[in-house]
Amino acid sequence: MNRSHQGRNRYSNQYIALATVAILAGLVWFFWPSKVELSPDTYEIAIALYRVCNQQDVEGLQQIQDKLSQLSNATDTDNLSVSHLQQIVNDARAGNWTTAMQHTRQALADQTSAP
Numbered sequence: 368m369n370r371s372h373q374g375r376n377r378y379s380n381q382y383i384a385l386a387t388v389a390i391l392a393g394l395v396w397f398f399w400p401s402k403v404e405l406s407p408d409t410y411e412i413a414i415a416l417y418r419v420c421n422q423q424d425v426e427g428l429q430q431i432q433d434k435l436s437q438l439s440n441a442t443d444t445d446n447l448s449v450s451h452l453q454q455i456v457n458d459a460r461a462g463n464w465t466t467a468m469q470h471t472r473q474a475l476a477d478q479t480s481a482p
Contacts, residue, residue: 408438409448412475416452420459420468428459432480 405413412434419427435456441447451474459467 403448403451403474404445405448405474405478406445409445409452410475410478412438412452413471416455416459417468417475419472420464421453422470423464428456434455 396452415427416431418424419431432454435449435453439446439453452471455467455470455474460469
């Protein structure tokens, strides 16, 4: 291979690497979890969910599940926040109490963080 081909291949590889990094950065940005805005009702439930996860309280978890079910049946509910808390409840039900507690804590912290 002569020197002109080597030079072109090197620049071509650099452009491919740069394009790959740009695509990966775009994917990370697109799929990065966004903050969930909790309504006053779901905020109160999130506080209770944090306590329940901290104490690994199965009965309390069922009560939270019941409240979330009631809210999901209401017409004026923020379905995104109910869905988010439901996912956390599912984590706790699966025995991932610490993960559920961390996700709940993050949801609560997102309510006071600057955008």
